[in-house]
Amino acid sequence: MDVHGRDLRYFVAVAEELHFTLAAQRLFISQPALSKQVRLLEKALGADLFARDRRGVRLTPAGEALLPHARRVLEAWAEARAALEQARATEETRLVIGMSTSPGRGGMLPAVRSRLTEAHPAAVLELRQVGWQDPTAGLADGSSDVAFVWLPVADRRRYRWIVMAAEPRHVALPSRHPLAAKDAVVMADLVDEPFLALPESAGALRDFWLAADERGGRAARIGAVVNNPDETYEALVDGRGVCLVAQGNATLLTRGDVVTRPVTDIGACNLALAWRADDARPLVRAYARAAAGYARAVAAPA
């Protein structure tokens, strides 16, 4: 039913040489091995491919019929290998960058990219938006190679990261909300408000954006679950609740009828560039280095 590609190579070699010993040398195997394999092929196909007699080796009609097809099979396989090689090459230069929301922040992405391309000019970067269900922005299921994520990261041992920015947390409110009248708020103002929450699957990150550790032990009331900036905006103007937001992401929500106010007494939030700890691919590590270099440069400008 099937053949081994090797057997076809052997067949073609003998058909070309019309000489088992020479063909065997060309194939770097012993002559008996070649004889045996060709015989087995003939047996498997149920037809003699070569007529061997005193005068030498000739192709039978069946062999003549097979030869061009055997060449085509081998050629198709060679193309398959070439396609694989091609795929591997593009895979080596492609880097998928996952992100939950635009990292933005004054050209961070282009800056890191330009640092990367110094070392890897052939790199092709691909940006990918990932819903908030996945706090790793695609690292977990392999759909991203590196990702801009908010700390804390789910599994400390499976991932490594570099903090790219630390920002105070603000609260986003409908503009008609009583607290909107104040310039800044404290957590105590918010503990009784319903909150918009990340999906359950976001795990520790959900708690972080609910400020669960800063409520003095009182559980948050969940007004709605939101999966992306658009849903969040709609839920805010709809009065379903309020939510915390990184200072740098405030503009994603303040489109109209929504305002943000600093929350002065809770910890900052950290945007990080993360990658899988077991991912040793050069391009991944190079991107991480580029990001670290950028982060250092921003922290201590010349």
Add this chain to the structure above:
Amino acid sequence: MDVHGRDLRYFVAVAEELHFTLAAQRLFISQPALSKQVRLLEKALGADLFARDRRGVRLTPAGEALLPHARRVLEAWAEARAALEQARATEETRLVIGMSTSPGRGGMLPAVRSRLTEAHPAAVLELRQVGWQDPTAGLADGSSDVAFVWLPVADRRRYRWIVMAAEPRHVALPSRHPLAAKDAVVMADLVDEPFLALPESAGALRDFWLAADERGGRAARIGAVVNNPDETYEALVDGRGVCLVAQGNATLLTRGDVVTRPVTDIGACNLALAWRADDARPLVRAYARAAAGYARAVAAPA
């Protein structure tokens, strides 16, 4: 370097099912065997073809790249098998009839053919002239399936035959030869003449046409070696010697300046239809039966 076609089938099956257990059932092998083979294929290619995780089995970019090519290889192989099958089918209906000189003799060939086509309407007969170097007219090297030959046949055990015609032997002479004046000659007239002989490779048949057994122990003088009717005619008019010829073949030589005369005191010659004893193919045996039927009919006409 090479692949086994089977491995490609396995790969395609898994790529289609995206489910090892189901694919294994479709392939009628156990699931572990399939897992193992696919892993080995991946290892051999140096690239993962499937991403297996909780969410199930998916193709990697490398797998995506390989899939269409794998299908093409399998398709090319299927075509190869079809071509082989085709070759075998035509081989089963083709019969090569070898002959040293035209058997002629009043439509013997068409008569046998019409008997054969009663049983094998699809048979395709192919006539093939074989030089006199090969007394088996191509049976020995397989280039003929059946052959019209003159007895004796070289190796009595490798061949079987049916006598199709028994004819007296004549002698062919240049028309200016003294013996041409007689109506018939006896062997004693010829023992001192130079003879035209078949090639050495004709073996016993060479001796037969030299009438070696009818010379009373005196060896023949060889005037020339001839390989076909044209050479024979030229050698005769050139005066290189004389030669024996079957009565039914006399017209091949008597074109002008050559005459034939009966040799009254030597044995007849027998034209036979021969085939390889180990050749059990239906078409060969059927042709032999057709020939035998024709020979009987001629011997005992209704």
Add this chain to the structure above:
DNA sequence: GACGTCCATAACCCATGGTTATCACAGCAG
């Protein structure tokens, strides 16, 4: 008649491709 060439065969060895039994893990019902 000894020798060289060429393909086939024999005896042997280890890698391969298959089997069954079992594990590890996620998803889910109770």
Add this chain to the structure above:
DNA sequence: CTGCTGTGATAACCATGGGTTATGGACGTC
């Protein structure tokens, strides 16, 4: 939380396959 179900991976085992070297037998050559 527990146990069941369904998934792919792993382990242990066995027969076959694809290779090796050594040898045989048929032909052609000097």
